Amino acid sequence: AVYKSLDQAIIWITVGALFVIPLIFSxxxxxxxxxxxxxxxxxxxxxxxxILWLCQAWLKQLVPIAKRNSTQSQGLTTWLGxxxxxxxxxxxxxxxxxxxxxxxxxxxxxxxxFGGDEARSGYNLYDSLSLGIIFFSVALRFRSIQALTxxxxxxxxxxxxTASYGIAQHFNWDAIGGNIGLNRVQSxxxxxxNFSGYLIMTIPAxxxxxxxxxxxxxxxxxxxxxxxxxxxxxxxxxxxxGPFIAAAxxxxxxxxxxxxxxxxxx
Numbered sequence: 001a002v003y004k005s006l007d008q009a010i011i012w013i014t015v016g017a018l019f020v021i022p023l024i025f026s027x028x029x030x031x032x033x034x035x036x037x038x039x040x041x042x043x044x045x046x047x048x049x050x051i052l053w054l055c056q057a058w059l060k061q062l063v064p065i066a067k068r069n070s071t072q073s074q075g076l077t078t079w080l081g082x083x084x085x086x087x088x089x090x091x092x093x094x095x096x097x098x099x100x101x102x103x104x105x106x107x108x109x110x111x112x113x114f115g116g117d118e119a120r121s122g123y124n125l126y127d128s129l130s131l132g133i134i135f136f137s138v139a140l141r142f143r144s145i146q147a148l149t150x151x152x153x154x155x156x157x158x159x160x161x162t163a164s165y166g167i168a169q170h171f172n173w174d175a176i177g178g179n180i181g182l183n184r185v186q187s188x189x190x191x192x193x194n195f196s197g198y199l200i201m202t203i204p205a206x207x208x209x210x211x212x213x214x215x216x217x218x219x220x221x222x223x224x225x226x227x228x229x230x231x232x233x234x235x236x237x238x239x240x241x242g243p244f245i246a247a248a249x250x251x252x253x254x255x256x257x258x259x260x261x262x263x264x265x266x
Contacts, residue, residue, distance in 0.1 A: 014137045015150045017045035024157040025176045025188045046130035084192050096132045159202025159225040162187040163234030170237040182241045196243030199235045204254040
């Protein structure tokens, strides 16, 4: 029971982080740099998840050895099989290992780990490991339809809100960030490419959410259409050539998967 409670805590911390972080602004001069509150929240969530994982590992050690040995061990090739999710875990692990090795071999490992410029967050190992923990939390703990539904709603809602604010920035309204007259909007992300990169995730998630209801009403379709339109318009005003290509590929990939798992008409 305690183990399952820790699982639920990990799920809610992850969803909460994914919901809050995209919506955090600079709030004028409250912070020294634009993304500090975002990064602080990311590190805090990753730290809490890590602590809960360690607690779960400690609880596993309390299980009798006979029960632990009763589970059949599998080789890596057998475990991977044709499961794309498991191959994604291996790819992510290689990515994390590569960044750790790069930091260890760096001539300035302290700067490589913590970063040398707080205004350019996201490039150091500390941030990458925090993002990796969030990724592995989703991959390893979001195994039920309810948990995945929470995840997709968090992406769709925050994507729609941030896209709407980006559209408002394009029309010279930014009551929170004070960014007026931008050629390429950035919403709450402090960087137009970070904003576009987030929408690349939320746009296919918004398309995928249509599969949650079998009997889709006109109201449901209207809400999805409005949310998708706002996100696409936000991506257009962000005006990044790379994100345009990535968004097109993500949509094509989603449609390919949809055709494989549903009927062509649907």
